[in-house]
Amino acid sequence: MTALALKPRRVLRAPGLLAILAAILVGFALGARDFTTAANLTNIALQSSVLLLLALPMTFVVMTEGLDLSIGAVLSLASVVLAQVVVATGSVSLAVAAGLTVGAALGAVNGILIAFVRIPPFVATLGMLGIAQGLALIVSDGQSITGIPPSVDFVYEGRVLGAPLPILLMIAAYLLMHALLYRTRFGTYVIALGGNREALALAGVNWRVMLILVYALAGACAGFAGLLLTARLNAGHPTAGVGMEFDAIAAVALGGTSFEKGNGWLPGTLLGVLTIGVLHNGLNLLTIPSALQVCCIGLLVILIFLFEALRKETP
């Protein structure tokens, strides 16, 4: 099973990605002041934690030849729901459960629309983007929800054994997802969902349920990312996640997961997330406005697809 993660064709892409990452790192180290300080590097890892939680399950979704445009909006919704629950009841565990449930439920609806109603993934999740964004605005009445207790902030600001908690969570999330994809039967099904769905059906696997689980997983992870972001902002905000699905898709594309035939590579997504985290951080230090950063990442994504398309033309 591990062999899949180390298949030569995929690993061959790593040097390219590592070279991009290294070039960006060296560029910023030379060009931006304070980039290489320990505090800043920790900061990059901290800021990447939310993105990683979205990009890992997005890799699963893309591997099934799907796409989830709704996770940014689902993150926002989970963020305001859990903020309201914690403010109303004071119970952190109840709030976290509510956030995760909302995320998983909306994700499952995505999966049902795609697997059973057969709506193309990008349209079903685009509709869900509207629904989740609308719900987030309705639940919060368009306002930030403040008064979050310190026990929630601990998720983002806390330290365990000297290490920042989000970084530990990041490592745990990656290891968990890696094991899920490469060491379990479910992971094999995910890989087969994009590669050969018919074979899966002929083998007697209920692929529709598997697809629903993949989207529910994406929703639940968005809910968890909502917890991290709420802790970081110290508030639930109904538009906090706007556009985050784009960074997640960009990280997946950067990591070498193909949008056709379901060729995915999870370690690549990790590198992609770090690249985007470094890019945002470095451009911030150079005081490039965030809108222009988004523009840069958009161009980067188009370039990756361009490269991919050209590679297909010349085998």
Added chain:
Amino acid sequence: MSSAAAPTSRLVLAPELVRLGVRLLAVIAIGVALSLLSNAFLSPVNLLNVLRQAALLFFMASGLTLVVITAGLDLSIGATIGLAACLAGTAIKATDEPLLGVVIALAVGGGVGLLNGLMVSLLRLPSFIATYGMLWVLQGLTYTYMAGSTVYGFSPGFRLLGNGYLLGAPIPVLAMGLLLLIGTLFTQRSVWGQQIYAIGANPISARLSGVPVKRRLVLVYTLSGVTAGFAALVFLARLNSAEADVGGSLTLPAIAAVLIGGASLFGGVGTLTGTFVGALLLTLVLNGMNLLHIGANWQPLVTGVIIIVAVGLDLHGGRRRA
């Protein structure tokens, strides 16, 4: 593949007419319900307002309809409107030359559409990915260009485009009628229009029967950009101001109008008349929510549900596809 997609207009029209009739009935039903629920609905001011709003939606949705007929999608419409409105707005403000603004808006829209078309046809990128990347590039450019500022206060001459009257009818509504007429003639009666249907129904057979698929695809995405540019002008003239996030919330309603109008995301099916009815229906719903004091926060939710229901019905409403 469906056989009903043969691109002769008569074959397409018969079932289309039935579907159109159903949608018109829905429009009338919503209209009657709203006139009972709200006293303000039937006032001439409100009805004209509905038509003006529907016109704006139709401008965006008309080009998008062509894209959807070719089995594609354009997610960059809202961002195109944002960039076109901001560039044209600042140009008009700086030079007091409305015509320059018109040229800029249409050129920006056409240029963006051309790039989309090239990415989809020459590089064979899936349209929703190419236009999604484009969305963020355009939005980044617009936000950077405006840097948080707003342009406002245009000359009355330019503003006629948004709230002027000609022969007793609002100019945007007249423009909508004209666009509907020309567009319908183009799609139903011209060779190019029929080729667009053929590409959506089956790109391979279209290519084999001599349709220049790539050139037509570029044309379709360019037209979608140009109609977005035109929508930006009307928007600018009506609001009398522009800021960077002007187009952000416009893409979802445009897609919803096209899908309610009966165009199929799987290509080969759809008419501009249908999209016109779709735009009217969606505007009535949103206007009704306004009149019944249901907050604007509900709009993305309702639009999202409508998109999903429309595609679900398209898939399972008697025209089931393999």
